[in-house]
Amino acid sequence: MVEQLSWKVGGQQGEGIESTGEIFSMALNRLGYYLYGYRHFSSRIKGGHTNNKIRVSTKQVRAVSDDLDILVAFDQETIDVNYHELHENGIIIADAKFKPVKPEDTSASLYIIPFTELATELGTSLMKNMVAVGASCAVLNLDPEVFKDVVEEIFGRKGETVVEKNMEAIKQGFSTMKEQLGDHVGVWQLEQADGKKRMFMIGNDAIALGALAAGVRLMPAYPITPASEIMEYLIKKLPSVGGTVIQTEDEIAAATMAIGANYGGIRSFTASAGPGLSLMMEAIGLSGMTEQPLVVVDTQRGGPSTGLPTKQEQSDLMAMIYGTHGDIPKIVLAPSTVQEAFYDTTEAFNLAEEHQCPVIILSDLQLSLGKQTVEPLDYSKVEIRRGKLVKDASELPELEPKKYFKRYEVTEDGASPRVIPGMKNGIHHVTGVEHDETGKPSEAASNRKAQMDKRFRKIEKIKFNHPIHVNAPNEEADLLLIGFNSTRGVIEEAMERLEADGIKVNHAHVRLLHPFPAEELRPLVESAKKIAVIEHNSTGQLANIIKMNVGHANKMTSLTKYDGTPYLPHEIHSQCKELF
Numbered sequence: 001m002v003e004q005l006s007w008k009v010g011g012q013q014g015e016g017i018e019s020t021g022e023i024f025s026m027a028l029n030r031l032g033y034y035l036y037g038y039r040h041f042s043s044r045i046k047g048g049h050t051n052n053k054i055r056v057s058t059k060q061v062r063a064v065s066d067d068l069d070i071l072v073a074f075d076q077e078t079i080d081v082n083y084h085e086l087h088e089n090g091i092i093i094a095d096a097k098f099k100p101v102k103p104e105d106t107s108a109s110l111y112i113i114p115f116t117e118l119a120t121e122l123g124t125s126l127m128k129n130m131v132a133v134g135a136s137c138a139v140l141n142l143d144p145e146v147f148k149d150v151v152e153e154i155f156g157r158k159g160e161t162v163v164e165k166n167m168e169a170i171k172q173g174f175s176t177m178k179e180q181l182g183d184h185v186g187v188w189q190l191e192q193a194d195g196k197k198r199m200f201m202i203g204n205d206a207i208a209l210g211a212l213a214a215g216v217r218l219m220p221a222y223p224i225t226p227a228s229e230i231m232e233y234l235i236k237k238l239p240s241v242g243g244t245v246i247q248t249e250d251e252i253a254a255a256t257m258a259i260g261a262n263y264g265g266i267r268s269f270t271a272s273a274g275p276g277l278s279l280m281m282e283a284i285g286l287s288g289m290t291e292q293p294l295v296v297v298d299t300q301r302g303g304p305s306t307g308l309p310t311k312q313e314q315s316d317l318m319a320m321i322y323g324t325h326g327d328i329p330k331i332v333l334a335p336s337t338v339q340e341a342f343y344d345t346t347e348a349f350n351l352a353e354e355h356q357c358p359v360i361i362l363s364d365l366q367l368s369l370g371k372q373t374v375e376p377l378d379y380s381k382v383e384i385r386r387g388k389l390v391k392d393a394s395e396l397p398e399l400e401p402k403k404y405f406k407r408y409e410v411t412e413d414g415a416s417p418r419v420i421p422g423m424k425n426g427i428h429h430v431t432g433v434e435h436d437e438t439g440k441p442s443e444a445a446s447n448r449k450a451q452m453d454k455r456f457r458k459i460e461k462i463k464f465n466h467p468i469h470v471n472a473p474n475e476e477a478d479l480l481l482i483g484f485n486s487t488r489g490v491i492e493e494a495m496e497r498l499e500a501d502g503i504k505v506n507h508a509h510v511r512l513l514h515p516f517p518a519e520e521l522r523p524l525v526e527s528a529k530k531i532a533v534i535e536h537n538s539t540g541q542l543a544n545i546i547k548m549n550v551g552h553a554n555k556m557t558s559l560t561k562y563d564g565t566p567y568l569p570h571e572i573h574s575q576c577k578e579l580f
Contacts, residue, residue, distance in 0.1 A: 001191045003058050006065040007136065009129075010051030010082055011074030013042060019154075020072070020129040021052035024136060026150045028056050029200040029373060032193030036061045036489070037371040038566060043225065043309040049077050058191050062337060062372060062489025066570045069188055070139055071108075072132050074115070076100060083108065091188070093135050093177065095128065111135075111180050118172045127169040134173025141186025144170045199374040203341045203367040206374070207297055208233035210345025211269055213382045217243035218268040220257035222250055222276060225309045226365045227299040230271040251276035255283035255296065262293045263430070265389070265420040267349055271297035274316050275306065281323050284358045286432050288328025291408065291416065291455065293352035297345075297361045299368040300485075302564050311564030312365045314485055315537035317545065320360050321514045327452065329414075329459040331359040332514040336469060336488035338374045340511065341367065346382045347464070354387035355458040356415055362513065364536065366486035366566050389418045396425040404428050404438035410450050414457030459515055467512035468520050471495070477506040479576060480528035482521075484510045484542055487534050487567055494572035503580065510542065518549040530579055531556040534572060538562045 009020045018039065025035050036055045042048030055065045068085035071078070073094040083092065083106050090108035094100035095115040102110040113135050115128035130151075137144050147170055155162045178185055208230045211219070217238065221231050235245045248254040254270040261268035272280065277298045287294035300316045302308025320332050331351050335341040345361055352359040390396060396419070399405065407428035409416045416437075419426035429439030434451060436442040469488065479498065481491050488509045498505045508524050510517070525531060525546070533543035533556060540558030547553045559575050561567055 001189050003191055004056060004061065004065075005069040005140075005188050005190065006053065006055050006067060007070045007072070008051055008053040008068055008082060008085070009072040009074075009132065010049065010078030013048050013050045014046035015074050016126065016129040017050050017052060017074065020132055021054055023130070023147065023150055023154065024133050025054050025056075025371070026200065027147045029198065030149065031146060032195040032198075033057065033190065034060050034198075034373040035200060035371070036063065036373070038064050038366060039369060040565075041310050049081060051078065051082060056190065058193055060373070063493055063569060064490070064566050066568050070136060072136060073100060074128070074132070079103070091139060093132065093139070095132075111177065113173065113176055113180070115173070118176065119169055122165050122169055122172070127166060130166045130169035131173035131176075134170035134175075135177035137170065137174045138177035138181060138185060139188050141189040144174045197376075199376065200371060201338060201374055202229060202369055202371045203335070203338050203363055204229035204299070204369065205233050206338045206341040207271070207345045207361065207363065207368075208237070209377075210342040211295075211349075212237055212241070213342075213379065214267060214346040214349040215384055216267045216269060216349070217241065218246070218258070218261045218266055219243075219270065220246045220248045220254040220261075220268070221270045222248050222254050222272065224251075224273045224276050226301055226368045227271045227273050227276075227297060229369070230297060251279040252283060255280040255294070256286070258296075259283060259287050259290070259292050259294050262352075263421065269295035269297065269349070271299065273299050273301050273309075274303045274319075277316065277319065277323070281325075284330075285324040285326060285328055287358040288324065288330065288455070289432050289434075290430055291356040291418075293349070293356060294358040295348045295352050295361065296358065297363060300362065300364040302562075308564045310365070312486075312566050313536050313562060313564065314364050315539075315541065315562070316362065317484075317513065317537070317541040320362055321545070327456070329355065329357045329455050330514060331355065331357065331459060331462065332362055332512075333359065333464070334362045334484045334511055334513050335367070336485055336509050336511060338367070338372050339377070342377055343381060344511070350383070350385040351462070351464070353389060354385055354415065355462070356387065356418060357455075357458060362485065364485045370486065387418070388415050390420075390423070390426070393424040393426065396423070399425045399427070404440070406437040407439050408435060408437045408451065408454070410437060410454045412457075414454050414460070416454075462512070462515055464512050467510070467517035469509040469511055470507070470524065472506040472508070472524060474504040474506055475527065476504070477524075477528045478504040478530065479506075479579065480524055480531045481505060481507045481534060481572075481576070482510065482531065482542070482546065483534045484513065487536070490567045490569050490572060491534055493569035494576065497569065497573045498576055501577065503576075513545070516545060516549040521546070522550050525550050525552050529555065532559050532576055532579065533557070534559045534567065536561055536567070
């Protein structure tokens with residue numbers, strides 16, 4: 001028996017590859033296993049190679065595995081592209097339809113199963129993915145009945161006959177594969193899981209659920225990979241609480257509509273990826289100048305321009321901090337797990353209203369679309385804080401004739417009272433040009449300085465729990481590993497291997513990117529002999545931010561990967577060993 005294994009299914013987009021992985025992983029999740037899944041797919045609706053790699057373990061995993069145990073192939077390209085990941089005892093399960101050929105330079109075993117033929121005999125070739133699931137079942141020595149609940153959940157609305165046929169396809173795949181395996185049935189049998197119920201979700205779903213829990217009632221947005229699932233989730237959920245999603249004509253409209261909704265007192269946000277955020281920059285600046293709350297989700301992908309729409313990258317960091325023209329206060333959060341994506345999203349709306357400024361939730365494709373096991377969420381941790389929003393007109397002083405409410409009153413903490421439009425004694429101007437305390441345009445030098453200073457006082461003392469996730473078992477480390485977003489899991493695995501090599505390693509994962517938590521990071525940086533900053537971009541953007549805010553550039557090395565694929569544990573392990 002094994003504690004964990006890695007399973008991958010591949011073929012052409014539109015062949016049911018995603019549903020194959022979904023059914024396989026859902027059933028194992030319900031048995032109590034921990035899972036981590038990552039999809040490789042082309043930027044097209046149909047066609048082009050796609051695969052779904054799923055890691056199954058009896059312990060928490062948050063990274064793509066180095067190698068591969070089982071490869072399920074629906075075409076020869078899947079074998080040719082992925083076989084190099086298989087270790088010497090790996091297994092290829094391939095559809096007989098395409099007459100599979102095993103490359104000469106692999107010792108993995110090839111098993112040819114008639115996926116398509118068996119499915120066609122049962123009524124439709126579309127069920128070939130279920131035959132493949134059944135074949136995988138035999139390798140793991142899993143009872144096909146463990147898939148019954150999942151099949152009923154997915155196909156139940158189509159009737160009992162469809163459910164029965166899909167279950168029969170799984171059983172046919174199981175028995176056919178079992179015959180070929182002979183005495184090797186269960187060669188990759190997993191140790192028994194704990195049976196506990198956990199969620200299994202992608203980061204985008206966690207962000208959307210976090211927005212819902214935070215009280216969002218409007219999401220204007222324009223669909224774009226890899227952010228669209230946030231829209232899709234809320235399209236289904238928001239109407240049940242009186243909210244809605246509006247698909248706007250572009251990202252500019254989405255951002256400005258969200259600002260307008262927040263101005264009206266409704267919690268609203270939008271989500272996009274790099275190209276969309278480029279279009280939103282002027283609106284983000286408007287949020288900063290008018291001091292209207294605005295939450296924006298940026299799911300990073302390969303850039304620039306259209307770039308690599310469906311591939312991993314972390315190259316928007318500088319743009320999210322410095323992309324707007326002029327100086328405005330801004331908060332940039334970077335969750336590193338699906339759980340954090342939920343909790344950080346709920347907190348983003350509180351920060352946006354308390355500090356009356358734009359808050360950007362920075363994700364990346366691997367976190368946004370990678371599916372992982374999530375411990376039950378604690379909704380008691382969710383709180384709603386609306387800052388200085390005046391909820392009752394009786395709290396406002398009577399205005400003298402021709403006088404206006406001081407919406408931009410200069411205050412000690414920089415945050416001014418905020419009112420809902422139409423509230424008695426709350427009349428004021430709102431404009432994107434510099435203005436005085438009532439919002440009227442003003443170019444006076446003294447007013448300009450007073451308003452600029454006031455705006456930036458708002459973010460001098462950000463209260464954000466755990467701005468850095470710290471794993472520091474060593475008082476003085478030989479090496480400090482630093483990252484952000486989805487690299488947390490792979491860094492943690494590399495850290496374990498480096499420790500086994502006798503290297504003292506600490507790990508800091510930055511969750512508040514701006515304002516940068518320099519004081520929290522500085523002790524770890526100063527106590528480390530060497531520092532490796534790990535990120536998915538070509539210019540070492542996080543490393544440069546750390547150098548600007550903390551210093552110690554002389555002992556800092558940038559480890560960067562920007563080919564569109566996620567870091568693997570062995571890559572970080574080997575690159576870090578080269579530093580010694």
